[in-house]
Amino acid sequence: MQLSRYIHRNPIELRTSLVKQLAAYQWSSYPVYINQQKSPEWLNREIVYGELGTVQRYQSYRSYVAMRVDDETQQFYQSQRQPAIWGGKEFKETAYSKALSLNSEISHKGINAPFLKRLDASITE
Numbered sequence: 001m002q003l004s005r006y007i008h009r010n011p012i013e014l015r016t017s018l019v020k021q022l023a024a025y026q027w028s029s030y031p032v033y034i035n036q037q038k039s040p041e042w043l044n045r046e047i048v049y050g051e052l053g054t055v056q057r058y059q060s061y062r063s064y065v066a067m068r069v070d071d072e073t074q075q076f077y078q079s080q081r082q083p084a085i086w087g088g089k090e091f092k093e094t095a096y097s098k099a100l101s102l103n104s105e106i107s108h109k110g111i112n113a114p115f116l117k118r119l120d121a122s123i124t125e
Contacts, residue, residue, distance in 0.1 A: 001051045005065050008033070013069070022065065034062045 011018040011025040023031045031037040033045055035058040049057040052064065085095045 001048060001064065002070060004033075004048050005067075006069050008065050009069060030065070033065075034058050 008022060008028060008030040011028060012020075012022060019025045022028065023034065023036055029043060032039045032043060033048070039045065048061065052060045054060045085092045085099075087095070
């Protein structure tokens with residue numbers, strides 16, 4: 001939920017806002033989340049809506065996004081050194097151990113370059 005809100009608020013949270021209204025940013029899925037545009041087939045909003053726990057999902061999501069990002073998220077994105085995995089100690093340890101099972105494609109610094117090169121090659125093919 002916090003990540004979704006952060007992403008959708010980006011256009012107005014920058015030092016110089018890109019738009020005055022969130023729904024006006026042409027590269028955002030926010031208008032889809034609040035039912036102002038039709039959803040593309042690939043966009044799965046149900047996870048976010050499920051977290052809202054209400055049947056009035058469009059208005060609830062609009063209200064949630066309007067609350068701004070929480071202090072922890074704000075501090076995270078203002079940090080000069082962002083960790084590869086964000087969360088509590090137990091979560092980080094679990095995520096890191098799962099990442100190790102991905103054939104060393106992810107390290108404590110993030111995604112390793114050989115994986116990114118293979119990913120780029122598969123996208124351009």
